[in-house]
Amino acid sequence: xxxxxxxxxxxxxxxxxxxxxxxxxxxxxxxxxxxxxxxxxxxxxxxxxxxxxxxxxxxxxxxxxxxxxxxxxxxxxxxxxxxxxxxxxxxxxxxxxxxxxxxxxxxxxxxxxxxxxxxxxxxxxxxxxxxxxxxxxxxxxxxxxxxxxxxxxxxxxxxxxxxxxxxxxxxxxxxxxxxxxxxxxxxxxxxxxxxxxxxxxxxxxxxxxxxxxxxxxxxxxxxxxxxxxxxxxxxxxxxxxxxxxxxxxxxxxxxxxxxxxxxxxxxxxxxxxxxxxxxxxxxxxxxxxxxxxxxxxxxxxxxxxxxxxxxxxxxxxxxxxxxxxxxxxxxxxxxxxxxxxxxxxxxxxxxxxxxxxxxxxxxxxxxxxxxxxxxxxxxxxxxxxxxxxxxxxxxxxxxxxxxxxxxxxxxxxxxxxxxxxxxxxxxxxxxxxxxxxxxxxxxxxxxxxxxxxxxxxxxxxxxxxxxxxxxxxxxxxxxxxxxxxxxxxxxxxxxxxxxxxxxxxxxxxxxxxxxxxxxxxxxxxxxxxxxxxxxxxxxxxxxxxxxxxxxxxxxxxxxxxxxxxxxxxxxxx
Amino acid sequence: xxxxxxxxxxxxxxxxxxxxxxxxxxxxxxxxxxxxxxxxxxxxxxxxxxxxxxxxxxxxxxxxxxxxxxxxxxxxxxxxxxxxxxxxxxxxxxxxxxxxxxxxxxxxxxxxxxxxxxxxxxxxxxxxxxxxxxxxxxxxxxxxxxxxxxxxxxxxxxxxxxxxxxxxxxxxxxxxxxxxxxxxxxxxxxxxxxxxxxxxxxxxxxxxxxxxxxxxxxxxxxxxxxxxxxxxxxxxxxxxxxxxxxxxxxxxxxxxxxxxxxxxxxxxxxxxxxxxxxx
Numbered sequence: 146x147x148x149x150x151x152x153x154x155x156x157x158x159x160x161x162x163x164x165x166x167x168x169x170x171x172x173x174x175x176x177x178x179x180x181x182x183x184x185x186x187x188x189x190x191x192x193x194x195x196x197x198x199x200x201x202x203x204x205x206x207x208x209x210x211x212x213x214x215x216x217x218x219x220x221x222x223x224x225x226x227x228x229x230x231x232x233x234x235x236x237x238x239x240x241x242x243x244x245x246x247x248x249x250x251x252x253x254x255x256x257x258x259x260x261x262x263x264x265x266x267x268x269x270x271x272x273x274x275x276x277x278x279x280x281x282x283x284x285x286x287x288x289x290x291x292x293x294x295x296x297x298x299x300x301x302x303x304x305x306x307x308x309x310x311x312x313x314x315x316x317x318x319x320x321x322x323x324x325x326x327x328x329x330x331x332x333x334x335x336x337x338x339x340x341x342x343x344x345x346x347x348x349x350x351x352x353x354x355x356x357x358x359x360x361x362x363x364x365x366x367x368x369x370x371x372x373x374x375x376x377x378x379x380x381x382x383x384x385x386x387x388x389x390x391x392x393x394x395x396x397x398x399x400x401x402x403x404x405x406x407x408x409x410x411x412x413x414x415x416x417x418x419x420x421x422x423x424x425x426x427x428x429x430x431x432x433x434x435x436x437x438x439x440x441x442x443x444x445x446x447x448x449x450x451x452x453x454x455x456x457x458x459x460x461x462x463x464x465x466x467x468x469x470x471x472x473x474x475x476x477x478x479x480x481x482x483x484x485x486x487x488x489x490x491x492x493x494x495x496x497x498x499x500x501x502x503x504x505x506x507x508x509x510x511x512x513x514x515x516x517x518x519x520x521x522x523x524x525x526x527x528x529x530x531x532x533x534x535x536x537x538x539x540x541x542x543x544x545x546x547x548x549x550x551x552x553x554x555x556x557x558x559x560x561x562x563x564x565x566x567x568x569x570x571x572x573x574x575x576x577x578x579x580x581x582x583x584x585x586x587x588x589x590x591x592x593x594x595x596x597x598x599x600x601x602x603x604x605x606x607x608x609x610x611x612x613x614x615x616x617x618x619x620x621x622x623x624x625x626x627x628x629x630x631x632x633x634x635x636x637x638x639x640x641x642x643x644x645x646x647x648x649x650x651x652x653x654x655x656x657x658x659x660x661x662x663x664x665x666x667x668x669x670x671x672x673x674x675x676x677x678x679x680x681x682x683x684x685x686x687x688x689x690x691x692x693x694x695x696x697x698x699x700x701x702x703x704x705x706x707x708x709x710x711x712x713x714x715x716x717x718x
Numbered sequence: 719x720x721x722x723x724x725x726x727x728x729x730x731x732x733x734x735x736x737x738x739x740x741x742x743x744x745x746x747x748x749x750x751x752x753x754x755x756x757x758x759x760x761x762x763x764x765x766x767x768x769x770x771x772x773x774x775x776x777x778x779x780x781x782x783x784x785x786x787x788x789x790x791x792x793x794x795x796x797x798x799x800x801x802x803x804x805x806x807x808x809x810x811x812x813x814x815x816x817x818x819x820x821x822x823x824x825x826x827x828x829x830x831x832x833x834x835x836x837x838x839x840x841x842x843x844x845x846x847x848x849x850x851x852x853x854x855x856x857x858x859x860x861x862x863x864x865x866x867x868x869x870x871x872x873x874x875x876x877x878x879x880x881x882x883x884x885x886x887x888x889x890x891x892x893x894x895x896x897x898x899x900x901x902x903x904x905x906x907x908x909x910x911x912x913x914x915x916x917x918x919x920x921x922x923x924x925x926x927x928x929x930x931x932x933x934x935x936x937x938x939x940x941x942x943x944x945x946x947x948x949x950x951x952x953x954x955x956x957x958x959x960x961x962x963x964x965x966x967x968x969x970x971x972x973x974x975x976x977x978x979x980x981x982x983x984x985x986x987x988x989x990x991x992x993x994x995x996x997x
């Protein structure tokens with residue numbers, strides 16, 4: 146049988162919230178204009194949402210724009226934030242900052258509490274419903290298929306190869322425009338080919354658990370700093386009360402850390418040991434675990450162009466998260482909706498050139514996404530450049546917090562004028578607010594920050610926690626419901642000798658290698674055979690977070706999209 | 719060209735929370751749905767026969783309208799035709815009634831050479847329907863089959879038996895229940911999935927390949943199906959977790975001693991076990 150060329154007008158690579166927002170908007174526009182359009186969406190998870198993980202508390206503006214009737218149309222809400230706290234954690238105590246101290250971006254009162262995996266699942270199902278009666282609009286949703294390689298026609302993006310094992314014509318999916326909403330799983334190749342990134346993206350890794358608890362904490366939101374992240378790494382915790390007596394608890398840690406062994410799942414376990422958190426978890430049980438990367442570079446890490454001939458980039462692949470408010474969902478959705486307007490015009494004009502598709506960048510950067518990203522353009526950089534804020538000053542505040550009454554003054558000083566305290570020439574707070582102009586910042590790859598001879602200060606952990614509430618990493622990974630089909634080989638190690646070099650360097654200094662030390666799912670380990678240490682991967686554990694690739698000092702690993710619906714099942718996270 | 723019929727079933731997804739109704743039956747509405755995993759081996763074997771000898775593969779399922787999803791999945795794996803038998807009067811059919819209804823579907827199809835089924839389903843777990851269909855059709859059956867080859871009208875098969883295997887030859891037509899050891903499973907190919915999405919968009923093509931039939935279409939007697947046609951009675955169901963109890967390991971000087979201790983223990987405390995069996 147002759148294979149038929151599979152081709153769409155618009156192909157979305159990655160079925161996350163940015164792609165699905167774009168697809169929805171595009172369908173809406175086509176319906177309003179009685180236009181026909183053929184759309185394909187590739188999602189590597191076994192279901193939509195299976196590989197999607199976020200906090201998430203979101204400004205309702207984007208959900209409202211895309212689904213004006215979101216409160217009644219079945220859109221999955223976990224609740225509305227009624228009480229938003231920024232909480233400083235000592236080793237024993239917790240202190241909710243008065244709202245006038247807390248950064249306004251972290252005030253989430255009135256925002257939507259979401260399970261982003263459920264949102265994506267619903268958006269995909271709803272997309273099907275939307276086009277059921279409109280044969281002129283085709284929407285084909287594929288689950289269990291990841292883009293594996295970008296296909297070019299000259300310098301024009303022509304689509305993607307879907308199957309890593311096949312090279313037949315019908316393993317390819319072609320499109321007039323390929324939209325990458327893939328958190329850079331594949332679009333990093335696009336960036337490299339066209340040299341689109343002026344400065345690398347800087348990433349954080351987030352790990353998250355969902356619990357069923359005895360207490361009803363619905364509508365309550367906490368963002369925490371302090372314990373247990375006292376090694377100088379940038380990051381913090383989040384605890385969101387969901388409906389039906391569920392609780393989302395997570396920890397985000399910057400991968401620009403000096404520490405080669407962050408052990409993200411264990412940072413989260415430490416957070417859970419805090420007496421204040423223990424109180425919330427009492428009598429509860431864990432439901433799910435997962436991990437995901439977060440692009441934190443912001444404004445200056447955005448690519449030079451958001452489109453090339455035949456392709457566009459949206460969402461986390463673009464990197465529009467605003468780390469100051471720790472918010473990305475609304476912006477990711479807005480990138481999708483803005484891209485869709487440009488896409489619709491392109492389909493109408495039958496012009497898929499970079500010039501036409503490029504209008505999307507202008508529209509996005511002139512809108513609120515661009516303005517907000519610009520305002521907080523130095524926020525993350527300020528912390529990167531002043532690691533003492535987290536390594537020296539924060540522990541001091543935290544210790545003060547545990548010593549009864551002196552903390553209020555300490556925290557107040559930390560927030561009002563930390564610049565003076567760390568002796569920086571810059572007015573840090575003004576910088577964080579975007580009030581100072583210091584020109585573009587130049588990030589280095591996260592992998593260049595880890596120090597083989599890093600000495601972690603031992604973390605004094607609270608005792609008295611209930612044993613069944615914390616887990617070893619091996620145990621917690623079980624709750625990611627990960628399943629791999631036979632023959633998966635989704636992480637490529639290019640050169641075994643490079644791994645041996647890295648092991649020599651890090652183990653030689655008494656530290657773990659970054660891939661193993663930062664892994665969220667016990668995939669990487671160092672084994673020994675005949676006196677020789679080598680890198681080994683337990684691929685069946687992998688939750689597809691891609692941290693190892695980001696932190697590998699030798700640039701020796703590449704994580705590819707899982708195939709055949711393999712990987713974790715984050716549904717409910 | 720050989721005509722192969724595969725019986726498949728949609729079952730509650732074991733990874734979702736399928737509740738139990740107050741009357742002890744499975745609450746199917748709440749559960750996510752999936753293709754019975756055992757049936758994938760039957761389907762895979764059918765596709766292999768198609769590739770090796772040339773065949774037309776028809777998948778048959780019985781269930782409420784959403785069961786058409788498993789037919790679509792079968793198409794994505796390479797099946798040619800699908801038949802959904804759906805009728806309210808089939809609700810609560812036991813194996814006797816189900817096998818009656820399904821054998822009537824085969825009679826409705828007409829000519830066939832090989833019928834393939836999975837070993838059992840993950841919901842009912844009886845492993846009875848396949849053999850019953852063969853009996854009703856008065857054809858040979860080979861259960862727990864893990865290998866087969868066809869030459870003319872003769873089919874040679876190897877079946878799993880306790881402690882070994884058995885080789886046999888039969889004349890077509892034959893019904894085979896396919897063991898999981900019969901074949902490794904293929905993954906769906908992107909091109910196949912795309913092609914199915916395409917044909918589902920064309921009503922004529924869709925109607926040609928998917929037939930939805932009722933008891934009346936296949937000329938079945940509704941008195942022999944559903945609750946009225948099912949002699950099976952569900953006595954009582956338990957949630958395993960609720961039975962409770964704890965595990966005792968007997969460790970003694972000798973096996974004899976351990977066994978006698980166990981017997982003593984059962985005599986003394988074993989009342990619950992008897993009740994459970996007699997309930």
